[in-house]
Structures are given as structure tokens and as C-alpha cells.
Amino acid sequence: GAVVSQHPSWVICKSGTSVKIECRSLDFQATTMFWYRQFPKQSLMLMATSNEGSKATYEQGVEKDKFLINHASLTLSTLTVTSAHPEDSSFYICSARTGTNQETQYFGPGTRLLVL
Amino acid sequence: DAKTTQPPSMDCAEGRAANLPCNHSTISGNEYVYWYRQIHSQGPQYIIHGLKNNETNEMASLIITEDRKSSTLILPHATLRDTAVYYCIVRPSGSARQLTFGSGTQLTVLP
Numbered sequence: 001g002a003v004v005s006q007h008p009s010w011v012i013c014k015s016g017t018s019v020k021i022e023c024r025s026l027d028f029q030a031t032t033m034f035w036y037r038q039f040p041k042q043s044l045m046l047m048a049t050s051n052e053g054s055k056a057t058y059e060q061g062v063e064k065d066k067f068l069i070n071h072a073s074l075t076l077s078t079l080t081v082t083s084a085h086p087e088d089s090s091f092y093i094c095s096a097r098t099g100t101n102q103e104t105q106y107f108g109p110g111t112r113l114l115v116l
Numbered sequence: 117d118a119k120t121t122q123p124p125s126m127d128c129a130e131g132r133a134a135n136l137p138c139n140h141s142t143i144s145g146n147e148y149v150y151w152y153r154q155i156h157s158q159g160p161q162y163i164i165h166g167l168k169n170n171e172t173n174e175m176a177s178l179i180i181t182e183d184r185k186s187s188t189l190i191l192p193h194a195t196l197r198d199t200a201v202y203y204c205i206v207r208p209s210g211s212a213r214q215l216t217f218g219s220g221t222q223l224t225v226l227p
Contacts, residue, residue, distance in 0.1 A: 044217040107159035
């Protein structure tokens, strides 16, 4: 089946620093990738949608200058949390879709971010 | 996308079938029913999806009622590793939109 990987699986950083999370589709080309965020005991909330080669579309309330998304190739998308603060501590999950005719979304294992 | 309603939690004995219900009474004719699950501290895992016919794969079976207003995910022989939050999601065919997650059902498989 389609496999999506994320790196790192967890990261601890100091407040004010930036953190980059990578999302890769390992055995398929992903024209569309999604970034979700999940706080403890809550469901997944979509942050943004990115299509390869174009700017990401952010959900309402998500700061695009704080959460930088790059989808430079069909197998890689990155999320950079800039000037991270403790309230950005969360579980970040990426998802990729295989194509317009195969609509199943596959999810990465997630990245747990802790900002001190 | 059509809204779904799931019970917040369910228990199931190990080795028995787990039947997880989902109501989607406002589903449209072109909307698929998807099931995902999320084991604690992991990303969601795709299980199965269907439009109107019952579907079966190596993980589970999906039973959709004739009027398509509800469905049931069946794990035929639940194991402890099936303990997870199960999400029922509906989405139109051909939609470019993302999956939207509700609160799901916490299934606990008991030894």
C-alpha cells in the first residue's frame, strides 16, 4: 500500500526557534498533500493543503507566515514552524493523496513537537 | 460534506466481532463512506471505503444500508491491537477536498 513517512518523529526545541518537518510519499507521487494538527484528546484539524509547485492553501485561523509549507516535488512536502512558542506544541500529521482518480488519503506517522 | 454521527466509545471482547456504527443521514448520492482508525500517538490508518455496495478487505468489512443513511464497520475478530479511535467520514467522489475528521469512536478491545 501507499506509504507516507515523516521526519523527525519527535522534536523538542526552545521557544523562538524554527522547526522543519518533512513529509514524504515513499512509493507514489502525491499531487496533493495535507497538514493536520492534533492537540491532546482532540481530533485532527486541517491546517493547510498544498499542491505540488503551487502555494499552499491555509485554513482559517492558521497563520501562513508562521507555518511555512513547501511542496517542491511530487514526493516531498515540508512544514516549517517559525519562531515556535509553547502553544505550538502539538502532534503534526501530514497526509498525501495519490491522484485525482484515487481519492484515498494516506497519513504519515506524525511528528510530536514540544516547544519549551 | 455530509455530517456523521458515531458513538463516542465502545468495548469489545478480544476474538469477537467489533461492529462500529455510523449515521450519515444527509449523505448525497455521490458521497463515499470512508473509515480510518488512529491508534494512540500514531497517524490515521486507512481501513476501507465504499459507495453503496458492501465492501470487504483484509482488515474489515463495510456494510452500507440500502438507503445509505448509515453504515457499519465490522472487524471480524478483534485483537488488542485494534484498540483505537475509529473515524467514519463521508466525502464526494472526485472532490479535491481533504478528509474532515469528527470525534470518532474509541474502541477498546478487552482481553
